[in-house]
């Protein structure tokens with residue numbers, strides 16, 4: 001019997017914790033404190049402890065987190081920011097908002113992530129030293145941080161880790177987000193730790209960087225009504241979202257385990273000719289189940305015919321986006337360009353039923 005499998009269904013994720021969520025919202029409403037209050041501060045402490053950094057600074061969304069973190073690192077108009085071109089253009093958007101120039105680093109053909117070798121090649125190919133390197137832990141898989149840090153340190157350039165897809169991924173006891181100089185995440189509802197609206201956070205061990213972000217997120221205030229910092233704006237996480245995130249954070253590891261379990265079943269089912277880009281292990285949160293193959297469009301059509309929704313992350317590399325006024329610097333991006341034509345994404349969310357997962361597996365075997 002054919003099943004209808006959605007790409008995602010956020011309502012299912014709430015069903016089991018609806019009472020706790022309602023309680024959290026009610027707690028905030030009764031408190032009469034709606035912005036930068038106790039829930040917000042408690043979340044900053046709890047999530048910093050989870051990631052293993054000294055500080056977390058909540059902000060309005062993941063793109064603001066990237067922009068403010070880059071600004072705190074000293075990125076400004078005319079700076080170059082190294083980033084990958086296969087990760088949805090979020091880091092590029094943040095760099096462009098600062099008047100900086102995103103310059104693209106190619107990715108490893110197996111992991112689809114920035115590697116020490118590809119970063120070193122970018123340093124060799126670009127005449128201008130970047131002010132920062134953004135490493136995206138794409139699809140939820142940790143990029144090789146020790147080698148990336150080594151290359152960046154050699155050139156004296158700070159590193160930002162984008163953990164929007166990878167919150168909870170770790171090597172041993174070391175959590176992604178605690179390797180670089182600063183890190184960011186998004187609490188967009190589809191993320192592994194998602195709010196019921198927008199949200200984001202910045203992580204760092206540096207009190208100086210944390211203070212800069214904290215000031216910029218609230219108008220650039222040094223103290224109330226006294227503006228002493230550039231790039232100030234309003235980018236705050238509200239109390240209701242903070243309370244909801246505090247309710248969900250204790251379940252993140254369990255949810256990530258379930259995601260990895262489903263991903264493992266897909267790994268076991270894909271036929272020769274198709275390859276799951278990642279493998280299930282603790283350094284991968286299974287945020288997205290990305291398949292690589294020579295004919296992704298025909299695979300997607302066949303799955304659609306069986307009622308299975310799929311997507312592509314991401315169809316247009318950043319340097320091929322038609323952003324007015326942005327003429328990307330020529331960089332070697334052969335791997336990135338090739339991979340963009342070879343990928344599609346299977347449905348993967350923790351609340352998929354076992355029957356649904358088995359149906360996706362059975363359908364994969366027919367490809």
Ligand SMILES: Cc1ncc(COP(=O)(O)O)c(C=O)c1O
Pocket residue numbers: 061062063064087088090091136162163164165185186187188198199200
């Ligand atoms: C890797 C990555 N970085 C940044 C963002 C931006 O986050 P937001 O949508 O909260 O601005 C997203 C997703 O939306 C993302 O997947």
